[in-house]
Amino acid sequence: VFAQEVVKVGLILPMTGPFASTGRQVSAGAKAFIAAKGDTAGGKKIELIIRDDGGVADQTRRIAQELVVNEGTKVLAGFGLTPLAMAVAPVATQAKIPTVVMAAGTAAITKASPFITRTSGTLPQYSVPVGTWASQNGIKKVVTLVSDYGPGVDAEKWFTKEFKAKGGEIAEAVRIPLQNPDFAPFLQRVRDAKPDAVFVFLPSGVGSLFMKQFADRGLADAGIKLIATGDVTDDDILNSMGKPAIGTITGHFYATSHDSPENKAYVEAFEKANNKMRPNFMSVGGYDGMALIYNALEKTKGDASGPAFMEAVKGLSWTSPRGPVSIDPETRDIIQNIYIREVKEVNGQLHNVEFQTFSALKDPEKAEA
Ligand code: DHB
Structure with a gap:
């Protein structure tokens, strides 16, 4: 050739x-x-x-x-x-x-x-629908918890903007270092703020350690609901997270079970x-x-x-x-559907099960300008 x-x-x-x-x-x-x-x-x-x-x-x-x-x-x-x-x-x-x-x-x-x-x-694209969903499902007070770099800052900003516009309250905005994160001290801050839910962004691959520490620190037992972008319940590692992941609500563009x-x-x-x-x-x-x-x-x-x-x-x-x-x-940028999903056990496997669709979303950050 x-x-x-x-x-x-x-x-x-x-x-x-x-x-x-x-x-x-x-x-x-x-x-x-x-x-x-x-x-x-x-x-x-x-x-x-x-x-x-x-x-x-x-x-x-x-x-x-x-x-x-x-x-x-x-x-x-x-x-x-x-x-x-x-x-x-x-x-x-x-x-x-x-x-x-x-x-x-x-x-x-x-x-x-x-x-x-x-x-x-874009993280704004995934985060706004989670803010909408939370405001419409009885969640009044949220702590945001994100990796402290570009996508985390975007997720925090756009979830907060949407959730507050719909009447929600942000109790605290917590940022975690990207490298070698130990979530324990940050999860303690979340727990102390007594929110209805914690909204999380972490990059793909980090979710397993987070989910383990979330369970170990007793946040679910304290009645704090976990909501996130789908990066946290990444299908590549979702099965390894086990039972603590069940019930997590996320927004993202793709689930293996689509x-x-x-x-x-x-x-x-x-x-x-x-x-x-x-x-x-x-x-x-x-x-x-x-x-x-x-x-x-x-x-x-x-x-x-x-x-x-x-x-x-x-x-x-x-x-x-x-x-x-x-x-x-x-x-x-890509225009795409963002799906709201819940982690469920399906035939013995954990899956992000889509249940609501926000259709043909543009990147909100640029739509605003
Ligand atoms: C980025 C990295 C990720 O692993 C992810 O899930 C989302 C965003 C990033 O660095 O932009």
């Missing part, structure tokens, strides 16, 4: 370190897309190059530069955490490289470069290809990131140059395993 007939897609992810589950899920989702749809788009052969940044932003930027300058990579993708995506924004802008954020969720990321688009979503023919096919193929690993929302960010790349290249007839590709991205729509999605032409 001639070089010009290949489009190299550089997938940069934390494949090692504390956020390796994100890298594992996103890369498996991207591969599942290629396995399902083949390896050509817009007449070009798609070559996926997967690189490990270990979750370190300097590495993400160095790898991005290396892929673009030395390897002729035409599209960058992945980005497991907000600081990793932010580190690549100047590279995307300078080299005019289409950059597809498949995992990170701080609203501001797509504002950092006109060459960034996204197939995960009931649609597209998702049934996705889960079956994914579990078969990955030794029965359950696909979580990160995997769907990876799968849809490839869907976006394929759809854009079909539209440009294989032209992956930055301006042409980014023009093609605007307004794309398709049916994802999560439901209907489209790319907002104004913001390059």
Whole structure:
């Protein structure tokens, strides 16, 4: 195959370190897309190059530069955490490289470069519906508890804004360090404030330790309800959380148990290809990131140059395993359903069971501006 007939897609992810589950899920989702749809788009052969940044932003930027300058990579993708995506924004802008954020969720990321688009979503998008649900279900007083960086700050701000607008009270806003969190002292503060509920954001992979300490500290026994973004009850680790997770109410764009023919096919193929690993929302960010790349290249007839590709991205729509999605032409962020779910035991397994849908939500942070 001639070089010009290949489009190299550089997938940069934390494949090692504390956020390796994100890298594992996103890369498996991207591969599942290629396995399902083949390896050509817009007449070009798609070559996926997967690189490990270990979750370190300097590495993400160095790898991005290396892929673009030395390897002729035409599209960058992945980005497991907000600081990793932010580190690549100047590279995307300078080299005019289409950059597809498949995992990170701080609203501001797509504002950092006109060459960034996204197939995960934003924390404001997931948090507002949880605020709506709480205000309509007898919850009057809440403590917020979030990881102290971009997505946590977004989750706190937008849950609070919605919940207060609907008459709720925030007793306290608690922020926890991202690295090596010990939740115990923070959970004690929550307990002492005696709220009806605690609203939580933690990045994917951290929820198991949190759930254990939540139970050990007796918050459920004290009558404090756990509500969260779906990052906390991540399907990849939900089963390992056991009984304490049951009854948790969350908002997010994807549950493994989402009931649609597209998702049934996705889960079956994914579990078969990955030794029965359950696909979580990160995997769907990876799968849809490839869907976006394929759809854009079909539209440009294989032209992956930055301006042409980014023009093609605007307004794309398709049916994802999560439901209907489209790319907002104004913001390059994804418009999607956010589902309210409850953790339940289904056939001996824990699942996020969807029971209410907020349809076709844009990122509220940008809708406001
Ligand atoms: C981010 C990381 C996560 O693991 C997650 O679940 C949500 C957001 C982030 O860093 O943007």
